Amino acid sequence: MRPFHKIPRLGLVTVATLGAIAWAAFAPITFASREETFEIPKGTWARRMAGNKVEILPSRVFLTLGIRDVLLLKNLDDVPQIFGPTLMMPGQSFRLPFEVASSYQFACTAHASGQMTVVVDAQPDTPWRRLVWRTRRITRLVT
Amino acid sequence: MRYATGPVLWACMLLSMTAHGAAPASEADALKAGVFNPAREAPDFSVRGSDGAALTLSHYRGKVVVLGFGYTSCPNVCPVTLAVLALARRKLGALGSQVQVIYLTVDPERDSAERLKQYLAAFDPTFVGGTGTTAQMAAVRTSYGVTAEKVGTGSDYAVAHSSFIYLITRDGKLRALMPFGHKAEDYAHDIFMLLN
Numbered sequence: 001m002r003p004f005h006k007i008p009r010l011g012l013v014t015v016a017t018l019g020a021i022a023w024a025a026f027a028p029i030t031f032a033s034r035e036e037t038f039e040i041p042k043g044t045w046a047r048r049m050a051g052n053k054v055e056i057l058p059s060r061v062f063l064t065l066g067i068r069d070v071l072l073l074k075n076l077d078d079v080p081q082i083f084g085p086t087l088m089m090p091g092q093s094f095r096l097p098f099e100v101a102s103s104y105q106f107a108c109t110a111h112a113s114g115q116m117t118v119v120v121d122a123q124p125d126t127p128w129r130r131l132v133w134r135t136r137r138i139t140r141l142v143t
Numbered sequence: 144m145r146y147a148t149g150p151v152l153w154a155c156m157l158l159s160m161t162a163h164g165a166a167p168a169s170e171a172d173a174l175k176a177g178v179f180n181p182a183r184e185a186p187d188f189s190v191r192g193s194d195g196a197a198l199t200l201s202h203y204r205g206k207v208v209v210l211g212f213g214y215t216s217c218p219n220v221c222p223v224t225l226a227v228l229a230l231a232r233r234k235l236g237a238l239g240s241q242v243q244v245i246y247l248t249v250d251p252e253r254d255s256a257e258r259l260k261q262y263l264a265a266f267d268p269t270f271v272g273g274t275g276t277t278a279q280m281a282a283v284r285t286s287y288g289v290t291a292e293k294v295g296t297g298s299d300y301a302v303a304h305s306s307f308i309y310l311i312t313r314d315g316k317l318r319a320l321m322p323f324g325h326k327a328e329d330y331a332h333d334i335f336m337l338l339n
Contacts, residue, residue: 071177087288092183094178096322104324106322
């Protein structure tokens with residue numbers, strides 16, 4: 001039997017890669033909360049009025065049914081704000097659940113494009129779907 | 144047959160709520176629509192109703208108001224939404240009389256009170272439309288955060304507009320917002336919860 005340090009590096013990489021793939025396919029996907037939360041911090045309006053560009057809500061939000069399928073928007077600022085799809089008063093929150101996997105377009109004046117998209121993915125309930133879901137999530141985080 | 148689904152729907156909803164332990168306190172979790180917390184006073188308005196009289200939101204205190212924005216020349220979103228709302232109201236059976244659908248035009252240049260009345264009656268004769276001057280309707284839209292933008296030129300223009308439906312409680316609170324695409328069952332479910 002060859003000593004451990006003699007095992008070719010390529011073999012180790014292969015084992016690690018297969019292990020990662022197996023984990024990505026079989027480990028259950030869990031989040032502490034089903035809510036994806038975005039907040040307008042206090043002072044946002046003042047910063048915007050001062051000419052600062054403040055982006056809080058991404059133009060594309062990704063949710064997953066059964067895991068993280070609720071969009072929660074909070075306006076912690078002192079003035080009413082158009083946030084996501086709606087006008088929100090100071091201190092108000094808006095909780096929007098999704099039950100169907102689809103791509104939802106909302107008019108949103110907070111974005112330069114005037115539009116916000118919420119992409120709701122189906123629940124990854126098989127090893128292959130979990131693998132695809134995790135790969136897609138990493139890709140979205142990187143890009 | 145038309146109203147036969149009403150009691151069955153109520154029974155299913157009650158059963159569903161019991162099964163999930165839902166209570167008024169967890170209403171925010173139970174509604175299919177997006178929920179505002181805390182609910183704020185729904186902005187009142189005074190425009191010309193499709194019956195020719197003044198139309199105010201406060202007139203309908205005591206009813207659940209389902210408020211939408213659209214226009215009679217809308218090629219897709221508005222007809223679908225209004226058909227869904229009409230079906231939802233029918234599903235509520237007798238409770239439907241405690242619900243008022245109000246549809247405010249985003250195209251006051253073309254939508255007269257008479258035109259709105261004729262258009263809405265095709266979906267449900269109890270639906271009420273509202274129109275007014277361009278400035279009046281723009282002010283109402285602003286108070287609700289509704290966007291509307293004319294697309295195209297000439298008399299055949301379209302209006303790109305927000306497609307949400309606002310759910311307003313009996314005491315005039317703007318409680319929830321239903322995005323486009325929900326089924327009549329979802330509306331009936333939420334309206335039923337707000338009625339109770």
